[in-house]
Amino acid sequence: MKKEAMWAYVFILVPLCTFIVFTLYPVISAAVISFQKYKPLGSEWVGLDNYINTFKNGLFYKALKNTLVYSIITVPVSMLLSFMISIMILPFRKKLQSVFKAAFYLPAIASGVALSFVWKWIYDPLPSGLLNNVVKMFGLSNQNWLGSQKTAMLSLIIMAVFAGLGQNVIIYTAALLGIDSTYYEAADIDGATFFQKVRYVVWPIVKPTTVFLTITGVINGFQSFQNAYLMTGGGPDNATTMAGLLIFNRAFTYFEYGEACAQALILAAIIAVFAVLQFKLSSGDVEY
Amino acid sequence: MMGLYKKYSGKLKYKGKIRNVILAAVLFTIALVTLFPIYYMAISSFGAPTEAGGASYSLIPKHFTLDSYKFFFSFSTYSFRWLLNSLLVASVVTISNVIFATLAGYAFAKLRFPGCKVFFFVLLVAMMVPYQVTQVPLYILIVNVLKIQDTYMALVAPTLVTCYNVFLAKQFFTSLPTSIIESAKIEGCSQPMIVWKIVVPLSKTILSVMAIMTFLGEWNTFFWPFLVCNSESMQTIQVGLKNFSFANTTYFAPMMAGATISALPMFILFFSLQKYFLEGVTVGAVKG
Numbered sequence: 001m002k003k004e005a006m007w008a009y010v011f012i013l014v015p016l017c018t019f020i021v022f023t024l025y026p027v028i029s030a031a032v033i034s035f036q037k038y039k040p041l042g043s044e045w046v047g048l049d050n051y052i053n054t055f056k057n058g059l060f061y062k063a064l065k066n067t068l069v070y071s072i073i074t075v076p077v078s079m080l081l082s083f084m085i086s087i088m089i090l091p092f093r094k095k096l097q098s099v100f101k102a103a104f105y106l107p108a109i110a111s112g113v114a115l116s117f118v119w120k121w122i123y124d125p126l127p128s129g130l131l132n133n134v135v136k137m138f139g140l141s142n143q144n145w146l147g148s149q150k151t152a153m154l155s156l157i158i159m160a161v162f163a164g165l166g167q168n169v170i171i172y173t174a175a176l177l178g179i180d181s182t183y184y185e186a187a188d189i190d191g192a193t194f195f196q197k198v199r200y201v202v203w204p205i206v207k208p209t210t211v212f213l214t215i216t217g218v219i220n221g222f223q224s225f226q227n228a229y230l231m232t233g234g235g236p237d238n239a240t241t242m243a244g245l246l247i248f249n250r251a252f253t254y255f256e257y258g259e260a261c262a263q264a265l266i267l268a269a270i271i272a273v274f275a276v277l278q279f280k281l282s283s284g285d286v287e288y
Numbered sequence: 289m290m291g292l293y294k295k296y297s298g299k300l301k302y303k304g305k306i307r308n309v310i311l312a313a314v315l316f317t318i319a320l321v322t323l324f325p326i327y328y329m330a331i332s333s334f335g336a337p338t339e340a341g342g343a344s345y346s347l348i349p350k351h352f353t354l355d356s357y358k359f360f361f362s363f364s365t366y367s368f369r370w371l372l373n374s375l376l377v378a379s380v381v382t383i384s385n386v387i388f389a390t391l392a393g394y395a396f397a398k399l400r401f402p403g404c405k406v407f408f409f410v411l412l413v414a415m416m417v418p419y420q421v422t423q424v425p426l427y428i429l430i431v432n433v434l435k436i437q438d439t440y441m442a443l444v445a446p447t448l449v450t451c452y453n454v455f456l457a458k459q460f461f462t463s464l465p466t467s468i469i470e471s472a473k474i475e476g477c478s479q480p481m482i483v484w485k486i487v488v489p490l491s492k493t494i495l496s497v498m499a500i501m502t503f504l505g506e507w508n509t510f511f512w513p514f515l516v517c518n519s520e521s522m523q524t525i526q527v528g529l530k531n532f533s534f535a536n537t538t539y540f541a542p543m544m545a546g547a548t549i550s551a552l553p554m555f556i557l558f559f560s561l562q563k564y565f566l567e568g569v570t571v572g573a574v575k576g
Contacts (some may be wrong), residue, residue, distance in 0.1 A: 005401035007479035011391035012407065015449040018388075022446045023414045026425035033425060040432050085318060088311045091293045096312075101566060102558070103319035109554045109565075110326050113510050113529045114547030117538065118325040130347075162322050167569050174570045176292075184291050197292055223418050226510060230530075247420045252515070257424050264420040275416050 030261040038257035050262035060263065062238055063246040064270075070157060070242055071221030078161045079213055082168035083206075086176050087198060089169070101173065105166030116230040119159045120146065123231075146232050149239045156227055156240055168213055175209040176202065215278040222271055243267050326551075333357070333545040356541035360549070363532070363542060366520045370528035371550065377443045377513075377524060378506040385502045386495055388449040393457025394483050398469055408458070414451045423515075430516055442516045443524070447506065453498055456571060460494040461487060493564070494571070500561060501568040507554060525550045 034050055036043040054060050085104070089097050107115060122130045123145035132142050145155045179202065187197045225244030228234060234241035234249070241249075247267065251260035296304035334352045337359035361367045395401070396408050426446060431437045464487065472482050488495065510526040517523050520531070525546065532543035558565050 004399050004479065008395040008399040008401035008404070011395035011399070011479075011483075014388045015392040015451075015454050016407070018445075018449045019411070019414060019451065021429075022426065023417065023422060023451070024410075026422035026429065027417060029425035029428075030421050033428075038428070085315065087292070088315055090291075091308055091311065098562065098566075100315050100319060102562060104322050105566065105569070106326055106555070106558070107322055109504060109508075109558050110329065110551045111508055111526055111529065111547050113526050114329055114544065114551070115325050117533065117540070117543060117547075118328050121328070121540070122325070165318075165322060170566050170569045179292075181291055194292070194294065202292065219418075223420065225420075244420060247423075251424045251427070257428065260424050261421070264418065264424070268418050268421050271418050272416065 030264060033258050034261035034265055036258050043258075046258065050259045051266075053259055054262050054266065059238060059241065059246065063241050063243050066153065066238075066240060067222055067224075067242040067244075069153060070160075070224065071218050074157050074160045074164070074221055075214060075217035077157075078164050078168055078217065079210065081161065082165055082172055083210075085165070085169050086172035087202070089173055090176060097173065101166070101170055104169045107163045108166050112226055113230065115163065116159075116227055119155075119227075120231055123155050147236055149236055152232055152236060152239045156231065159227060159231075160221075160224070164217075168217075171209060171213060172206065175206045179205050211278070211281050215274060215281075218274055219271055222267065222274075329544050329551070330548050332541055333548045335541040335544075337539060337542045337545075356545040357549075359539070359542040360545040363539070364520055364528070366523070367528065367546070369521060370523050370525040370546075373440075373443075373522065374507055374524040374526070374550070377440065378503050380440075380444050381447050381506045382499050382503040384444075384448045385450060385453045386499050389453035389457045389498065390488065390491075390495065391483060392449070392454045393459075393461050394487055396454070396458040397461035397464075398466065398487075399479075411451045411454060415455060427515055437516050438519045438522045440522075443513055443522070446512065450502075453502065456494070456498060457491075460491060464490055493567070496561075496564050497568040497571055500557070500564050504554060504557075504565075507550075 033043070035045060035047060037046050037049075085100075089100050092100070124130070124132070125142075125144040125147055126132070127136070127142050129145075131145060135141075135143065143151055145151050183201050183205070184197060187201050192200065223244055224242060225248060228240050228242055228245045229248065232240040234245050243263070247260050247263045250256045250263060293307075294304075296302075328347070331347070331349055333356055334354070335349050335356060336353055337356040364370075396404065396411075430442045430445075434442075436442045468486055469482055472486055477485065508526060509524070510530075513524045514527045514530070517527065520528075523531075529543055529546050529550070532539040532546070
C-alpha cells in the first residue's frame with residue numbers, strides 16, 4: 001500500500017511540477033499582476049485601478065459584445081449545419097462516410113496561418129476577389145468584406161463555421177451511429193415520417209452531444225484570437241476586436257500587463273459561468 | 289432492417305438510389321467549399337513568386353512553376369530550419385506528453401494515494417482556465433524571469449504535459465479491468481512494469497490518438513512561438529510563414545509554398561492514420 005502511494009507520487013511528479021510552474025503559478029501571478037502596474041524591476045501596487053479602468057473602457061464592452069455576437073452566431077449555425085450534414089451522411093456506406101468526414105475535417109489539419117491568408121484573398125475587396133465574383137453572379141455589388149463594419153464580423157463568422165464544421169460533423173456522426181435501431185422500429189410502427197423521426201427520435205437522443213458541442217463551442221469562441229489577429233487586426237474601427245484580441249493588444253502592444261490580466265480574469269469568470277451552466281444543463285448525461 | 293432512412297426494395301429501389309444521389313450531390317457541394325481553401329493554397333504555390341497584387345489571382349494557374357518553392361527556401365537562411373524547429377518541438381512535446389500523461393493517468397485511475405482526489409480536481413479546474421489568464425504571467429516568467437526567450441526550452445516547456453492529456457489517459461485507464469493489474473501485483477510485478485507490460489499494450493489506440501492529436505496541435509501552434517521567439521532562427525514554420533506578409537504586400541505564392549510544405553506531412557499522416565485522427569475528435573465527446 002505504502003509502496004503503491006510512493007509510485008503514484010513518482011508517476012504524477014512531472015505533470016505536477018509542470019502544472020505548478022506553468023499553470024498554477026501563472027494563474028496566481030495573473031491575479032497578483034491584475035492589482036499592479038507591472039514593471040520588470042518592482043511592480044507598483046495600484047489596487048483596483050486595472051479593473052476600474054477596464055470597466056470604464058468602452059472598448060471593453062464592445063469587445064465583449066463582439067465576442068458574444070461571434071459565439072452566438074457561429075456556434076448554433078455550425079451545429080445546425082453539421083447536424084444536417086451528419087444526417088445526410090448516414091445512408092452511405094462506411095467508406096463513403098469516411099471520405100466525406102475527411103473532406104470536412106481537412107481544414108482543421110492545415111496551417112491556420114496559411115488558411116487565414118487564403119481566406120483573406122477570398123474576401124479581397126477588389127472586384128477580382130473570389131467572394132465578390134460569386135456575389136456578382138447574384139447581382140450584388142462589390143463588397144469590402146473585411147474592411148467594412150457591416151461585413152467584417154460576418155466574414156470571420158463564415159470562415160469559422162466552415163473551418164469548424166468537420167469536427168462537429170464527426171462528433172455528431174459518431175453519436176448518430178450509436179443510436180439503437182429499436183427506436184426507429186418503434187417510430188416506424190407508429191407510422192412516423194422521416195422528419196418526425198429526426199425530430200422526436202434523433203434530436204432528443206443526441207441532445208447530450210448538442211449540449212457538449214454548444215458549451216465547448218462557446219468556450220472556444222470566447223477564447224478565439226488568431227483569425228481576428230491575422231485577418232482584420234480587430235478592425236475596422238474595432239468591429240472585430242474580440243476579448244482575446246483585446247487582451248493580447250493590452251499586453252503585447254501597449255505592455256499594460258496589469259490591465260490585460262484583469263481583463264483575462266474577467267473573461268475567465270464569464271467562461272466559468274458557462275462551465276457551471278454545462279454541469280447544470282447536462283445534469284450528468286454528458287461525458288467529456 | 290429499419291432505420292432512420294426508409295429502405296426501398298424491389299421495384300422501388302430506384303427511389304432509394306435517387307435519394308442517395310441527391311444527398312451525395314449536396315454533401316459534395318459542401319465539401320467543395322470546405323476543401324477550397326486547401327486547394328487554393330496548393331494551387332497558388334505553383335504560381336510565380338511575385339508580390340501579390342489583388343488582380344493576379346486565378347483559380348487555375350496558367351503555368352506551373354516551382355519558383356515559389358525555391359523562393360521560399362531562399363527567402364530566409366532559416367526557411368528550412370523553421371520546418372526542423374517545428375518537427376523538433378512537436379516531437380519532443382508529443383513524446384513527453386504520451387509518457388508523462390500515461391504515468392499520471394495510470395496513477396489517478398488505478399492507484400490509491402493520499403491527495404489523489406484533490407490533485408485530480410485541481411487538474412480538472414486547470415483545464416477550464418482560459419489561456420488568456422496565463423499568457424501574460426507565462427510570458428513574463430519565460431522572458432523576464434528565466435530569460436530563456438528564443439530557446440527550445442521556452443517553446444517546449446509550457447506544454448510538456450498538458451492537463452487535458454492526463455485527463456484523457458485517466459478516463460481511458462479507468463475502464464481497464466482492475467483484476468489484471470491486481471493479479472500482476474500478486475505475481476510480484478512492480479508498478480512501472482505493470483504500466484509498461486499491461487497498461488500500455490492494452491491502451492495502444494488511445495495513446496496513438498493522444499500522440500497524433502498532440503503532434504498536430506503543436507505543429508500548427510502559432511501563438512506561443514510567435515510570442516517567445518523573436519529571432520528568425522528559432523521560429524517555427526507557422527511563425528515563419530507570417531514573415532512573408534508585410535504591411536502593404538504579401539509574397540503570397542511563396543507563403544503558400546511554405547504552407548503546402550508544412551501541411552504535406554500532416555496530410556500524409558492524416559490519410560495513413562485517418563482512423564486515429566477522426567477518433568481523436570470524438571474522444572471524450574460521445575458516450576460508448
